[in-house]
Amino acid sequence: MIKQISIFTENRKGAMRDITETVSNAGIDIYNVVTNDSAEYGIARMLLTDPDKGLELLRSKGYMCKIDKVIGVQIPDDVGSLTKLLTDMESININIEYLYVSYSRDSKTPLAIMKAAGYAEIEESLKSKGYTII
Secondary structure (H helix, E strand, O other): OEEEEEEEEEOOOOHHHHHHHHHHHOOOOEEEEEEEEOOOEEEEEEEEOOHHHHHHHHHHOOOEEEEEEEEEEEOOOOOOHHHHHHHHHHHOOOOEEEEEEEEEOOOOEEEEEEEEOOHHHHHHHHHHOOOEEO
8 A cells, every 4th residue: 555645735836836836845756746626725645755744734834734645556658457456346346435546666667556445455455357456
């Protein structure tokens, strides 16, 4: 499992720069960031080299944030590989709360990042289907 930071922030000019500056000034590398927004606020989800330190720093700057556990699944860089993963997830009767695709620096392959209940079951089932879990 991967620790991901979810940061609740105002939807305003410079908000993302403030967040990234806070973590980068502390020497923390950002592997991935994905944002969702509404008219007044946004949620930034980040994978960091040191999520615990990042959480502490962001909270000290007044951000409301938390650590979520997510699962990373390496998928081939082929057309339809995400659809195949989602079909496999459906076949084991797992509901995905959210998903985004990143890139694994280590394996140099796409990485599906998912939040869902039942991590042990997901990991076991997907490994048996040939997937590499991060």
